[in-house]
Amino acid sequence: xxxxxxxxxxxxxxxxxxxxxxxxxxxxxxxxxxxxxxxxxxxxxxxxxxxxxxxxxxxxxxxxxxxxxxxxxxxxxxxxxxxxxxxxxxxxxxxxxxxxxxxxxxxxxxxxxxxxxxxxxxxxxxxxxxxxxxxxxxxxxxxxxxxxxxxxxxxxxxxxxxxxxxxxxxxxxxxxxxxxxxxxxxxxxxxxxxxxxxxxxxxxxxxxxxxxxxxxxxxxxxxxxxxxxxxxxxxxxxxxxxxxxxxxxxxxxxxxxxxxxxxxxxxxxxxxxxxxxxxxxxxxxxxxxxxxxxxxxxxxxxxxxxxxxxxxxxxxxxxxxxxxxxxxxxxxxxxxxxxxxxxxxxxxxxxxxxxxxxxxx
Amino acid sequence: xxxxxxxxxxxxxxxxxxxxxxxxxxxxxxxxxxxxxxxxxxxxxxxxxxxxxxxxxxxxxxxxxxxxxxxxxxxxxxxxxxxxxxxxxxxxxxxxxxxxxxxxxxxxxxxxxxxxxxxxxxxxxxxxxxxxxxxxxxxxxxxxxxxxxxxxxxxxxxxxxxxxxxxxxxxxxxxxxxxxxxxxxxxxxxxxxxxxxxxxxxxxxxxxxxxxxxxxxxxxxxxxxxxxxxxxxxxxxxxxxxxxxxxxxxxxxxxxxxxxxxxxxxxxxxxxxxxxxxxxxxxxxxxxxxxxxxxxxxxxxxxxxxxxxxxxxxx
Numbered sequence: 205x206x207x208x209x210x211x212x213x214x215x216x217x218x219x220x221x222x223x224x225x226x227x228x229x230x231x232x233x234x235x236x237x238x239x240x241x242x243x244x245x246x247x248x249x250x251x252x253x254x255x256x257x258x259x260x261x262x263x264x265x266x267x268x269x270x271x272x273x274x275x276x277x278x279x280x281x282x283x284x285x286x287x288x289x290x291x292x293x294x295x296x297x298x299x300x301x302x303x304x305x306x307x308x309x310x311x312x313x314x315x316x317x318x319x320x321x322x323x324x325x326x327x328x329x330x331x332x333x334x335x336x337x338x339x340x341x342x343x344x345x346x347x348x349x350x351x352x353x354x355x356x357x358x359x360x361x362x363x364x365x366x367x368x369x370x371x372x373x374x375x376x377x378x379x380x381x382x383x384x385x386x387x388x389x390x391x392x393x394x395x396x397x398x399x400x401x402x403x404x405x406x407x408x409x410x411x412x413x414x415x416x417x418x419x420x421x422x423x424x425x426x427x428x429x430x431x432x433x434x435x436x437x438x439x440x441x442x443x444x445x446x447x448x449x450x451x452x453x454x455x456x457x458x459x460x461x462x463x464x465x466x467x468x469x470x471x472x473x474x475x476x477x478x479x480x481x482x483x484x485x486x487x488x489x490x491x492x493x494x495x496x497x498x499x500x501x502x503x504x505x506x507x508x509x510x511x512x513x514x515x516x517x518x519x520x521x522x523x524x525x526x527x528x529x530x531x532x533x534x535x536x537x538x539x540x541x542x543x544x545x546x547x548x549x550x551x552x553x554x555x556x557x558x559x560x561x562x563x564x565x
Numbered sequence: 566x567x568x569x570x571x572x573x574x575x576x577x578x579x580x581x582x583x584x585x586x587x588x589x590x591x592x593x594x595x596x597x598x599x600x601x602x603x604x605x606x607x608x609x610x611x612x613x614x615x616x617x618x619x620x621x622x623x624x625x626x627x628x629x630x631x632x633x634x635x636x637x638x639x640x641x642x643x644x645x646x647x648x649x650x651x652x653x654x655x656x657x658x659x660x661x662x663x664x665x666x667x668x669x670x671x672x673x674x675x676x677x678x679x680x681x682x683x684x685x686x687x688x689x690x691x692x693x694x695x696x697x698x699x700x701x702x703x704x705x706x707x708x709x710x711x712x713x714x715x716x717x718x719x720x721x722x723x724x725x726x727x728x729x730x731x732x733x734x735x736x737x738x739x740x741x742x743x744x745x746x747x748x749x750x751x752x753x754x755x756x757x758x759x760x761x762x763x764x765x766x767x768x769x770x771x772x773x774x775x776x777x778x779x780x781x782x783x784x785x786x787x788x789x790x791x792x793x794x795x796x797x798x799x800x801x802x803x804x805x806x807x808x809x810x811x812x813x814x815x816x817x818x819x820x821x822x823x824x825x826x827x828x829x830x831x832x833x834x835x836x837x838x839x840x841x842x843x844x845x846x847x848x849x850x851x852x853x854x855x856x857x858x859x860x861x862x863x864x865x866x867x868x869x870x871x872x873x874x875x876x877x878x879x880x
Contacts, residue, residue: 232676236683284663336853341860343806345602345663349799350849357849361842482671489664522682524791527675531606534668538660546659548877 274456287348289481295458298325322462330454399467590773602666605798606673615779644775
């Protein structure tokens, strides 16, 4: 098998995967009678044409990036964390609690304190499924989803009761929300609504890289992910590292919530999590579970999520289309990975290719 | 007090049907060795299609019952189609089932929401299917209310349980399904086409999940909304673990969880001063607690659950 053929084979599979994704998404768009090419243009290109749009894209990329980094750490340790949505909600709650309890602390103290609180909140919520998986063999896929629903209900309960803005009781707009935080927990903004959370995201990407590839803990986490049995024979406590990776993953999701509050909303409202938890799974996979891939991937998905908010007014396509596209992308990625790693299939294609070449010669 | 309890119990059977159908379907999938986490997405699509047909026929007004049953049939067909697609992904291409299931879930929920906004728009209710009082039996005090005055789909769903048991344990096809999920290599050496069996089980299971979704939109809520399914697909998957892959135990699980869910309705309608959110949380907490107690014991689990079958590889 020549090297050129291997590269061509990989390129062809990836190309087929992209075409398949576009065809499936177009089929749904065709069903609702929308212009597919124009919709793709609005979602993927239009947001890049204005500075204002780009900063909105980046705002959405920040939480996606932080969440996806955490999910990639868990995924590499052999756990699929689809509970980032709930972990983020718990991070929001912890952040709000600290921000409302100590409104007058100086900023250099309060802001880190609140961010750490959000990490702890998310971390605990991630540790629960991790430890359940390690000790009681509970499928993390199911427990994290259930914890998502529990966290969402708990979040609205807190918002409606203990965190409710006192003015809200008098004016009563009907949307439960907390008081606006004091400036001591705000993250500064660079331009427009774009805030310094982007620096935090990039620093975290470097940290995750160092943790996973340059430390013993990271090596053990990756070892328990790629071969739990072998890792156990090597004396690695697989359960411990599974729980640890879930706690890290949850802490990242919680921090994403904290950064989102400090930088964008500056008060707790409904709908901050905005499906970022599930999108984070797609971003992590799309970025190849590596920080260097996750940063561009989070930009791309931030683009799609923002572009989809433009779609209803410009082409009459509901914003839910972004969820459809994410589902298709996950399926296409995992399928393409399987085909690419299937050496038997590659062999078969190589033999057929040779036969065709011989006939022509 | 007796009123409340009777009320809760009489809600149990009709409200449990969606969970029951979905988890029996998932049980067929898992018995064949495929872990279908996309159940939630299939239910969402089924719920949308099931609601769309009577809505399109009557515009929200009264329609002939046949349109409702056409809705159920279309939901089952769409479910089977999604099962087929999932089969291509996980059986033919052997993609990891957990993550592919998440993809199917996102696709199904997203597509149902997208299509719903285009074809229906806002919240629209449909007349749904009426309750049938079984003559004589429904007149018995208490028991009549609890067991014998529900809609026809509820009766059919419960009649399906012995049928499912017969299919699974007494027919050649059921044996093939169990073999494909327990020891696919042995099944293969006995001339069973493992992948084909898995495809068939996936299509049957997903068709049931589609029906379950349609039951929610046509018979139970009588409308479609984005939060209609709200995790029932995932609970259905958990119920299969809870029920140790046996139809009767799965049914018991579905009833137990529905009882927890009716608590929320009771809190809402009786005006008991109890935080509504905590009542909604209850079934989800129950799932985690129950899974914590039952997951350690994997003796009854299909041994090849979650493993793609590849006859070209030595194991």
